[in-house]
Amino acid sequence: MAVSPTGAGLESLLPERWPKRPRRLASVVVSTLVDRIVAGHFPPGTPLPPEPVLCETFDVSRTTIREAVKVLEEKGLVRARQGSGTSVTDEDDWNLLDPMVLSATVRHDDELRTLDQLVDVRQALESQMAAQAALAATDADLREIEAVLERLTAQTRTPELFVETDVAFHERVMTASGNRLGRAVVRTVHAEARTSLRYTGHPRPEDCELSNAGHAEVYRCLLARDPDGAASAMSTHILEAWRRRRPAPRSS
Template structure:
């Protein structure tokens, strides 16, 4: 990916070319520029280099650069205005539900501010969907959730396998809620969060056992068709699991 250097707020960015030409050109340009914007290398208020310079830097055509800039605009990262160039917008304007923007944001979230917010959003939405599942789930849905709980019991000694099944377990409950929008939001934000060590940590067998004890409380409330109890159990589990994983000193994590 290109590493970008800005000559100051309000100035133009100076970009370095890739060591190797990527295959998906426009997408690769977007990812590179997104990373530079989100990391602060190209600061809000700065302007991107002019089109010919971008073409030369990335070794691509004007059509590719125009496609990339349009994509950046759609993500809320820049505003292109005739006569003013393409200006980076404030972070408040960025679309954090866009996978490329969210991935870059999570990767550069050294203080865990965004991850803390993400866990909060996940806790609220997933608790709501668990309450909905307590009412909407079919008997087949609940049998499948129970089956996955049993599988998790068997995998507590193998954390890598447990983590993958844990994701599927949560997703199966969300699916049972019939809340397609909520499930889509959680799947988007959670999949990006899981790409960073700061979010996943290194759970051991004891942490897996604790997580599954909390899972069992959720399932018990689902089987009892208790929406409020199921929601409380799910929110408590998500928040407790994050508390166990969250680095005490995130800046020192590797």
């Protein structure tokens, strides 16, 4: 659909008027526009509809729309310029560490490129933290990691429990590394990824057993105080687990 730089013709890309006024009006506007922008309804360089159109669409005041646009700017999705309106920025400017932006990006990524990149980030950071944990973990850390591993071993036949304890295992290794920043980055991206069924998949008991063999190898290297082995074991575990559960991309 052809659009004009003033935003005329873009109204059809917005939702119907909201029948009820929610408590947090700006948050509803933000979440809707984030989804529309990431989905490609407003391509980079496209202006958002003018304030009167947005006010009418969402049944909110100009103040609420301006607050929402400010939040979108903070997320790197739009740029507002006095006299020329608000336009969508290039994808490279989007803050993918923002939970709402990341969630929408994963949701609309038919080719799974974002999830592949997310796994690459996990693999790079967690393998490094496993190496750090091999050197820095205390005896208490190792006992706690062993306890989580024992729970995992007991849960391989119940995947719904296993996948939750799996998160606890990785979290405990990262904590033992002492790398707070790396842990924070992984926790941010992994928490959003886990809301997507395309990321978590439907693990079978045999998948859990294979995954747990990877956990056991990481733990063995931690006990041996072998940083290179721990890094390699964690890297292999993360990449192979993703390879097993990675779905086929959606057809366009």
